Amino acid sequence: MRTGSLICVVDDDEEVRDSVGTFFRSAGIKVVKFAAAEELLAFPDLATMDFLITDLHMPGMNGLELQRELRRQGNHAPVILMTAFPTAEAREEAKRVGIAAFVAKPTDPEMLLEQVNALLAA
Amino acid sequence: MSVTPRPILVALAAAVALGVFAIDYFSSLDGAIAVLHVAAILLVAPLGRRSVIVAGLGTAFLTAAAFIGDHLDHPTEGALSRLVVSLVAITITTLLSLRDRSTRTTLGEQARILELSHDTVIIRDRDEVILHWNDGAERLYGWSREEALGEPCNTLLQSSFLSAEVATALETVGQWSGEVIRTRRDGTRLVLTSRWLLRRDPEGRPIGVIESSTDVTEQRRADAERHASEERYRTIFEAAGFATWESDWSQALDLAAEGAPSDESLEAWLAARPEQVQTAIGSAVIRNVNRATIELFGAASKEDLIGKDLCGCYLPECTPEFAHIIAVLAGGTDTAEIETRLRTLDGRIADIVLRVTVLPGCEGWSHMLVMAFDVTERNEARARLEQTSAELAHAARISMLGELAASIAHEVNQPLTAIINYGKSARRWLARPEPDLAELSECLEKIISNGTRAGDVVGRVRSLARKATPQTEPLDFDDLINDAIALIQHEARALDVVIRRSGKAYSTIVGDRIQIQQVLVNLLMNGIQAMRDIGAHRRELCVSIDASRSDHVRVEVRDCGTGFPDGGAMRIFEPFFTTKQEGMGMGLSICRSIIEAQGGRIEASNNVGAGATVAFTLPAVKAEWAAEREPIS
Numbered sequence: 001m002r003t004g005s006l007i008c009v010v011d012d013d014e015e016v017r018d019s020v021g022t023f024f025r026s027a028g029i030k031v032v033k034f035a036a037a038e039e040l041l042a043f044p045d046l047a048t049m050d051f052l053i054t055d056l057h058m059p060g061m062n063g064l065e066l067q068r069e070l071r072r073q074g075n076h077a078p079v080i081l082m083t084a085f086p087t088a089e090a091r092e093e094a095k096r097v098g099i100a101a102f103v104a105k106p107t108d109p110e111m112l113l114e115q116v117n118a119l120l121a122a
Numbered sequence: 123m124s125v126t127p128r129p130i131l132v133a134l135a136a137a138v139a140l141g142v143f144a145i146d147y148f149s150s151l152d153g154a155i156a157v158l159h160v161a162a163i164l165l166v167a168p169l170g171r172r173s174v175i176v177a178g179l180g181t182a183f184l185t186a187a188a189f190i191g192d193h194l195d196h197p198t199e200g201a202l203s204r205l206v207v208s209l210v211a212i213t214i215t216t217l218l219s220l221r222d223r224s225t226r227t228t229l230g231e232q233a234r235i236l237e238l239s240h241d242t243v244i245i246r247d248r249d250e251v252i253l254h255w256n257d258g259a260e261r262l263y264g265w266s267r268e269e270a271l272g273e274p275c276n277t278l279l280q281s282s283f284l285s286a287e288v289a290t291a292l293e294t295v296g297q298w299s300g301e302v303i304r305t306r307r308d309g310t311r312l313v314l315t316s317r318w319l320l321r322r323d324p325e326g327r328p329i330g331v332i333e334s335s336t337d338v339t340e341q342r343r344a345d346a347e348r349h350a351s352e353e354r355y356r357t358i359f360e361a362a363g364f365a366t367w368e369s370d371w372s373q374a375l376d377l378a379a380e381g382a383p384s385d386e387s388l389e390a391w392l393a394a395r396p397e398q399v400q401t402a403i404g405s406a407v408i409r410n411v412n413r414a415t416i417e418l419f420g421a422a423s424k425e426d427l428i429g430k431d432l433c434g435c436y437l438p439e440c441t442p443e444f445a446h447i448i449a450v451l452a453g454g455t456d457t458a459e460i461e462t463r464l465r466t467l468d469g470r471i472a473d474i475v476l477r478v479t480v481l482p483g484c485e486g487w488s489h490m491l492v493m494a495f496d497v498t499e500r501n502e503a504r505a506r507l508e509q510t511s512a513e514l515a516h517a518a519r520i521s522m523l524g525e526l527a528a529s530i531a532h533e534v535n536q537p538l539t540a541i542i543n544y545g546k547s548a549r550r551w552l553a554r555p556e557p558d559l560a561e562l563s564e565c566l567e568k569i570i571s572n573g574t575r576a577g578d579v580v581g582r583v584r585s586l587a588r589k590a591t592p593q594t595e596p597l598d599f600d601d602l603i604n605d606a607i608a609l610i611q612h613e614a615r616a617l618d619v620v621i622r623r624s625g626k627a628y629s630t631i632v633g634d635r636i637q638i639q640q641v642l643v644n645l646l647m648n649g650i651q652a653m654r655d656i657g658a659h660r661r662e663l664c665v666s667i668d669a670s671r672s673d674h675v676r677v678e679v680r681d682c683g684t685g686f687p688d689g690g691a692m693r694i695f696e697p698f699f700t701t702k703q704e705g706m707g708m709g710l711s712i713c714r715s716i717i718e719a720q721g722g723r724i725e726a727s728n729n730v731g732a733g734a735t736v737a738f739t740l741p742a743v744k745a746e747w748a749a750e751r752e753p754i755s
Contacts, residue, residue, distance in 0.1 A: 012615070020543055026561065027550060058615075108542065109546050
């Protein structure tokens with residue numbers, strides 16, 4: 001894995017967000033955390049983001065809309081979508097818009113890490 | 123009767139006396155001329171005692187004077203004997219006149235008594251012809267004396283009586299008394315009690331009847347009416363659809379209050395002495411019962427109850443209620459009511475409302491009217507209804523939790539996700555060549571706090587899902603609202619609804635925590651769902667508490683949604699009325715039942731701007747009630 005990769009986490013739930021951050025930190029990966037999609041979009045270093053892990057359901061802009069917005073802005077960083085409601089429609093939509101991975105909560109962070117590593121290695 | 127005026131009689135008597143004196147004195151007639159003075163005495167006799175005495179003394183004086191003037195100088199034996207004869211005649215006449223006067227007075231008074239009598243007095247001859255007719259007869263029968271005298275009595279008054287019995291009685295004992303029916307002049311029938319006496323001549327031959335009668339028409343009518351009234355009330359008593367009986371409680375008060383101090387409430391004093399209350403109740407004896415009482419007690423006949431006490435029927439645990447009755451009645455109130463239970467003669471336990479009334483005019487508590495309403499069926503129906511309502515409310519809560527399932531799963535999943543992340547982080551910190559114990563400790567703390575968070579969610583769900591008999595307890599309303607909001611928080615977030623709270627419940631509310639929370643969650647959910655289709659408009663759900671009134675607390679849930687369709691605000695509490703496509707229409711109907719069962723009200727209206735408001739009130743409880751029930755810490 002490349003050192004110095006910029007991984008962003010967006011989740012409106014503080015505990016989930018912090019725990020994801022803590023896990024990646026324990027794995028030696030630094031993450032930047034955001035409470036809402038809008039906050040990420042306002043992040044000055046957004047262009048250098050290597051990877052995004054985001055919640056699907058959030059007040060304001062949701063995870064899918066965020067992905068669309070990033071693509072629209074020309075940002076093609078891979079996106080992992082987490083959700084507590086893994087409905088077929090959501091899964092279909094995620095596939096359609098080119099989400100890298102769709103995971104159901106509670107998520108296994110080790111798996112998340114594997115996927116991040118695999119995607120970053122690709 | 124014509125009466126000669128007094129002065130004329132006096133003058134006449136004086137003239138006679140002086141004439142006799144003149145003849146006696148001046149003539150030489152050889153006879154007891156002075157004897158003629160008796161004429162003067164007889165003339166003044168009707169004028170009274172004094173006139174008779176004056177006339178007697180005056181004429182005696184004139185007789186003596188004539189004798190002295192004429193014969194004193196040569197008294198002969200003949201003259202002296204004539205003087206003596208004359209004086210004796212005058213004396214006898216005077217005395218007879220005085221006695222005659224007294225007899226007349228007595229007779230006159232007796233006649234007046236007959237007239238004064240309120241009763242009718244009629245004297246008839248052998249042929250029933252009326253000879254005497256007093257004022258009482260005039261007044262009662264309406265015929266004047268002039269009209270009645272000489273008429274045959276039975277024809278005039280259309281008398282009706284037991285003639286054979288009367289004839290026999292008069293013949294054998296000379297009198298009869300009994301009832302006679304007669305007709306007044308105006309045709310009114312009269313009932314009289316009459317007493318008849320046979321009149322006899324000095325030789326003892328019957329010459330007619332004297333009768334005295336009293337009008338008892340009104341009395342007979344009143345008697346008949348009283349009798350009819352008694353019959354009527356007896357029928358009402360007998361036919362009453364509820365059990366009622368009359369008891370003698372004469373000894374109950376004495377037995378109950380024996381030794382009671384005057385400075386303490388009798389009820390409280392009795393409450394501490396159940397055996398004394400039972401003794402008092404046991405002293406009450408049933409005088410009479412109606413048909414419904416026989417049915418209530420499962421008795422075979424009245425005899426099973428009359429003369430008995432109900433000691434075995436009243437259950438020992440109901441003694442405080444009887445202490446209340448005795449205390450209330452002893453306090454001077456004439457009616458007391460309790461709800462109690464009794465065991466009937468056939469062993470059934472009945473819930474009854476017992477009302478005891480002291481009958482007016484009775485000595486002590488000698489006549490008490492007891493009414494018993496069997497409310498067993500009503501209580502059973504009420505209990506069934508309460509149970510059904512509780513079950514329905516529970517079913518609605520389960521259904522509501524079903525609607526919230528996705529939110530609940532999310533609320534549990536979030537802390538679980540965090541727990542797993544922290545757990546796996548901890549393993550990594552530990553697996554490092556140099557374990558980072560500070561990070562490890564941090565992770566463990568987070569695992570604990572997130573575990574607690576998940577536990578809270580489960581706790582809230584479980585409490586709402588619990589099937590419990592409704593309980594009344596003091597509630598922390600702010601807590602209740604926070605919990606309700608926590609349950610629907612995710613639902614709100616998913617629809618971008620912001621929840622705002624205002625106000626605080628200062629008063630204590632008592633009620634069933636689970637059911638009131640159910641109402642709150644239901645209203646919040648409805649508010650959120652009403653804003654699902656309003657596009658990009660502001661989505662706010664305001665929960666406000668108004669505790670400004672001392673008697674109740676009002677909770678308002680105001681949304682900015684689509685509002686109710688026309689007339690919907692009135693109907694949304696009806697069962698099966700719904701504005702949602704997937705709704706059953708039972709939620710608000712159950713909310714209304716819950717709120718009303720706890721003494722509150724619920725109402726809904728469209729807002730002036732967008733959306734609708736549903737508000738409910740719950741009665742606030744007096745501070746001392748709440749204090750009494752607050753746990754001792």
